[in-house]
Structure formats: C-alpha cells, structure tokens
Amino acid sequence: MTDRLMSKAATMEIPIHGNGDSRRLPEDDGLEQDLQQVMVSGPNLNETSIVSGGYGGTAEGIIPTSSIQGPNLHQPHPNPALTGEEATRGIAVEKFDVVKKWGINTYKCTKQLLSERFGRGSRTVDLELETQIELLRDTKRKYECVLALARALTGHFYSLVQTQHALADAFSDLSQKSPELQEEFGYNAETQKLLCKNGETLLGAVNFFVSSINTLVNKTMEDTLMTVKHYETARLEYDAYRTDLEELNLGPRDAGTLCRLDVAQANFQAHRVKYEKLRGDVAVKLKFLEENKVKVMHKQLLLFHNAISAYFAGNQQQLEQSLKQFSVKLKSPGADKPSWLEEQ
16 A cells, blocks of 8 residues: 555646646545555554664564653763762872871971971970979879889788788697697797788788879879870970961062961961960869879878888777778788689
C-alpha cells in the first residue's frame, strides 16, 4: 500500500486554472483516505525504534526512543571518587597551612631568642613576677632535697623496724629453749616487740609526711611551673612579633608593605592578649600556691615533730594521739602484700 501511494504521489499532476485555483480531482479523495489509513495503522511515535542496521535489518542495535531523555530530565549523580579526592585535597591544604604557620612562628621565636642571647634584642620583663618565679624554682629544689632525705629516712627506719621484729622473734624462741635465761630473753623480746609497734606507728606518720610533700612538689608546684613555661613561651612570641612590627614600621611605606603591616599588627595584638592573659594566670597561681604551701607545711611539720618526739621519748600514747590528731590511718604490716590467691 505504501508503494502504491508513493507511485501515485510521484506521477500526479495538479492542474492550475488561470486564476491560480486548483481543481479537486477524484484521485485526491483516494489519496487522502490512503494517507489517513497509514497514519492510523502506523507505529506510535513514543515506541519508534532506531534501527542501526538499515531498513530490513535485524533487531540487533535497536535503541528504544522511550529511553532517550532530555538533558534537563535527568541529573547525573556525583562521583564518590571525586568527592573523596576533593575532601582529601582539602585536608592536605589545611595541614599545609598549619605547618606553614608553625614554621613561620618557630622562625620568628628562634630569631628573637638568639637576639636576646647575644644581646642584640630587647625583651619584655616583669621584675616582680620574675622574682616570684625564681623564688618558686629555688623553693622547689629545696623541697625536693627534703623529700629525698625523708624518703631515705623512711627506708632506713623501715629496715630498723624489720630488724627489731626479727630480733624479737629470735629472743622469744630462745626464751623457750633456754630455761636458765627464759626471763631475760622474755623481757627483751617484749621490749623489741613494743619498739617494733611504735616504729610502725612512726613509719605511718613519716609516710604521710612524705606523701604530702610529694604531692606539693611534684603536682602543685609542677602545675604552677607548667603555667610559667607557657607564660615564658607567650612572652617570647609576643616579643618576636613586636620586633617584627617595629621593623616594618621603620621600612618604606608602599602597597605591599602596608598589607604586611596590617597583618603584623593583627598578629601582634593577638599575641599581646595571650601574653597578658598568661601573665595574670601565673600571678594568681603563685598567690594560691604560696597560701597552700604554708597551710600544708604547717600541718606536716607539726605532725613530723610530734611523732618523732613521742617515739624517741618512748611515749606510745602521745605517738598514737599525734596520728589521730592529723587523721593518719595506719596500714597493717601485710596490707601492701598480695594474698596467696592473688599471687596465683
């Protein structure tokens, strides 16, 4: 049917009247009916296929037109690999900036430190605060010496108590095996046991003294000195950026220098705020440390004196009273040693 229509369309002539109007021929009606039939029975445009093999070819390579969509109808999904790569690149750039800032800061501080050491640079000095810091360091060294001596005393006295305990056991054993010297060995054994008991009480007082001094020296004072260290680092950074700002102020004023001057001014102000804050923190900590030191040492020195005096005076009641006064709890001789089951 299609071939017949095409042949009709190719051979048909349309006569024209003189006035330009065309006459309708009977063949036109047949041609219009055939075209309408083709349009009705033809394929749906939405289901039309594109055949790559040409007319009459196989079904291979057919692409349904319904699967072809416009560019605005479907947005492509982002590539996860590209997103991860961008995130990694961002982290690398951030780390590079951190390292760059650290390098610049280290260079400036090292330059400032060397200038101070060789006498070519100026440094900010707070005489009152520097004096208190030096006094604290000297006090810490002296307290560390006292702590070492107190620990040595504890070790020696512990050996003495252990020796007295062994001697008391030996005297007690000999009193049972030597009837002629039973009484003499007996009261010597009792004396050594009493000395051993009082020695353990004194050891409790000395251990409490050592523990308190250790806390004061290695925790409280050390914490204050750590703040002092941060303060000294902030002071060095402050002086380094102050020197950098002064050098830029003395140089020529062009567009690049003005930009660098603004950056240097901002850095200087930031380090100035940090320096002043840490200076205030150090002053407060030094004040509280002094008050705490006096309070702790007053209690510990009084305990140490009363316990030593009562022990060598043989006053067992006063020795025990001294420990109760300062709330010192004694440990049993085998408290620190694990049981047989724990060892297994």
